[in-house]
Amino acid sequence: MDERETVLSVRDIHVQFGGHVVLHELDLDVYRGEILGFVGASGTGKSVLLRTILGLTQKQKGCIKIFGRDVEKITEEERIQVDMRMGVLFQHGALFSALTVLENIQIPMREYLFLPKALMDELAMLKIELVGLSRSAAGKYPSELSGGMIKRAALARALALDPDIVFLDEPTSGLDPIGAAEFDDLIAKLRDTMGLTVYMVTHDLDSLFSVADRIAVLGGRKVCVAGSIDDMLQSEDAWVKSYFRGKRARRIDPPARLATAGAEV
Known part of the structure; x- marks a missing residue:
């Protein structure tokens, strides 16, 4: 049984615009103190899910619980208290x-x-x-x-x-490799010093390898794979395999990368 505290719980989310279904029967958990990397092909709905969680996009179905509270069943005052923690x-x-x-x-x-x-x-x-x-x-x-x-x-x-949880939408996009690495390091340090939980939408493989504790992959309108970097490298899902083991993927194993990173600190 998983004893980690669930900060964010998303269940059976369905979002569509007109006749276009973006998310369908999507489930996702984010645990206290972790850095979750959320990835997927362009246009699959990563930002739509983020905006739905934040209440900026209307969902047609499903339940979102933040800090154990169903955001649709709390008072306005309670919602303000939840918002202040994000x-x-x-x-x-x-x-x-x-x-x-x-x-x-x-x-x-x-x-x-x-x-x-x-x-x-x-x-x-x-x-x-x-x-x-x-x-x-x-x-x-x-x-x-x-x-x-x-x-x-x-x-x-x-x-x-x-806040207790921060949502980062493509935090390293547009930065040069050195700047991106420094920003990743900052996120990790803030998580450790402030006890943050981090939900990070990203395309940056380096960020996923260097700071993500767990990764969730959006595909087929739902989370198709979730787990560690090792889980991603062993997955036989076609998109996950192409993304993490394709031509532009890292050429070193996570343990070797971590040892190198530790030597540089």
């Missing part, structure tokens, strides 16, 4: 262009908390430093930031309320 990093950062980094990070605080400005400034600065940005980044606008800085600023906003 952080989201949208693809490309989705920072507000007219606001500084400091002001972007303070958006969740202003929405959910009643704090003096000085305290919000102090908390936002702590988040800026937490994600590896310099304090001087606080007064910059998104147009003045590099791609990597935008990702870190968006992550700081996702962490503004000290």
